[in-house]
Amino acid sequence: MKKIKTSSVFAGSRKVDVDIYALNEDNKLVDLSRVYIVAIDKKNNVPLVFNSKRNIWGFPGGHVEKGESFMNTAMRESIEEIKKKINNCQQKFLLINKIDGEKEEKQVVCFAEIGEDCNDFADENESVKEVVYTPISEIISKVGNKDLWDPIIDELTKKI
Numbered sequence: 001m002k003k004i005k006t007s008s009v010f011a012g013s014r015k016v017d018v019d020i021y022a023l024n025e026d027n028k029l030v031d032l033s034r035v036y037i038v039a040i041d042k043k044n045n046v047p048l049v050f051n052s053k054r055n056i057w058g059f060p061g062g063h064v065e066k067g068e069s070f071m072n073t074a075m076r077e078s079i080e081e082i083k084k085k086i087n088n089c090q091q092k093f094l095l096i097n098k099i100d101g102e103k104e105e106k107q108v109v110c111f112a113e114i115g116e117d118c119n120d121f122a123d124e125n126e127s128v129k130e131v132v133y134t135p136i137s138e139i140i141s142k143v144g145n146k147d148l149w150d151p152i153i154d155e156l157t158k159k160i
Contacts, residue, residue, distance in 0.1 A: 001027050001094065007148040020151055021094040023108075029091065034107040035073040036061035038156055039086050041114040045133035046156070047082045048142055052129045057142045059109075060128070070108050078112070081128045085115035093152055109152055 004020045023029075036059045040046055048057045060081040064073045071089055078086045089112040097105050132142075139153055140146050 004093075004151050007145075009145050009148050016097050018095050018097040018148060020148070021096070022151075022155075023091050023094055025090070027091070027094075029070060029094065029106065029108055031104075031106055032064045032070055032073075032108055033105045034061060034063055035070050035077060036107065036109045037074050037078050037086060037089070037112055038092075038109060038152060039078065039082075039084075039112045039114050040136075040156070041133060043133075045135055046139060047084075047114070047131050048134050048139065049081050049128040050130040050132075056144070057132075059143070070110065074110050074112065079118045079120065082114075082131050083117060083119050085118045086112035087115045088113050092155060095148075111156065 001024065002022045004022055007018050007020060008015055009018055010016070038046060038059055047060060049060050050057050060077055062073065062077040062080070064070065068076075070091060074089050075086060078084055089110050091108050092111050093109040095107040095109065097107075134142055136153065136156055140149060143149060
């Protein structure tokens, strides 16, 4: 695992430092709290979701449930939020920040390919109200936090 940079982002009204690491296939990740899915379709577009609770655009993803692997979380969240299965999901980045200066939160960013439609799961509590498929070149202007997402978008650009 190689540290790329530290980026400052706002979590609500609080400023939080996030360390960004590039992962290798063999990195074993434990105590993950959240998974983000950067998925690409056949037209090289990436789904972004609008979170109505936080009033922002971002990548699909969510909290890891007890005993759940990052792969299972990624698949579940993809189905819940964009109604699609994903294929070839690979962990690519680890984001680490400290909550309230103490508890460490680990979030994995995985890259995947968009798979088949899947409308089998409905979650009435889901905060995602809209999904847009966005060209890679326009992601930063949509999600913000350019400093945080730049290394991830750079890596995604190399894949196409």
